[in-house]
Amino acid sequence: MHAKYAEKGLRILAFPSNQFGNQEPGTSAQIKEFAKSYNVQFDMFSKINVNGPNAHPLWKWLKEQPNGKGFLGNGIKWNFTKFLIDRDGQVVKRYSPLNNPSVVENDLSKYL
Numbered sequence: 649m650h651a652k653y654a655e656k657g658l659r660i661l662a663f664p665s666n667q668f669g670n671q672e673p674g675t676s677a678q679i680k681e682f683a684k685s686y687n688v689q690f691d692m693f694s695k696i697n698v699n700g701p702n703a704h705p706l707w708k709w710l711k712e713q714p715n716g717k718g719f720l721g722n723g724i725k726w727n728f729t730k731f732l733i734d735r736d737g738q739v740v741k742r743y744s745p746l747n748n749p750s751v752v753e754n755d756l757s758k759y760l
Contacts, residue, residue, distance in 0.1 A: 649753055650690045656760040657735065660690035663707070665698045668727045698724045713739040734759045 650660045664679045666672040672679055676694040683692050696704040710731050711722040716739040718725070728745035730752055740759065743752055 649749055649756075653756060653760060654689075658756065658760060662688070662690060662692045663698065663704070664692070664695045665724075665727065666695060667697060667699055667724075671727055698729075710739060710742075715739045716742050718742060732756075732759065 650658065662683075664672045664676070672695055674682070679695060680692050696707070698704065698707040707724070710716045711718070711724070716722075716731060718729075726745040730743040730745075730747070731739055732741045732743070732752060732755055734740050741755060
């Protein structure tokens, strides 16, 4: 999706977190190196907390937005929770980790 829509303005920002089943136990540098093995071209940030009292302020903000609230509460339930943010910085939709990326792609045309 990044390769297909980057020229139209899509930016994918990835924030690894080890708060889900110990899936990201490595350092930020190790995680970024692993992502390179999959030819990841989008922005990969340092590992952060997305839940709890030490959640990164960005994630606290995302979860507080009217369109950022989750179906079963605001906590992030698993890796690959996605937020679609428009060009004005407004959260327009939150996607479950179970949503196929094609669901996100279907919504993109309204915002690119």
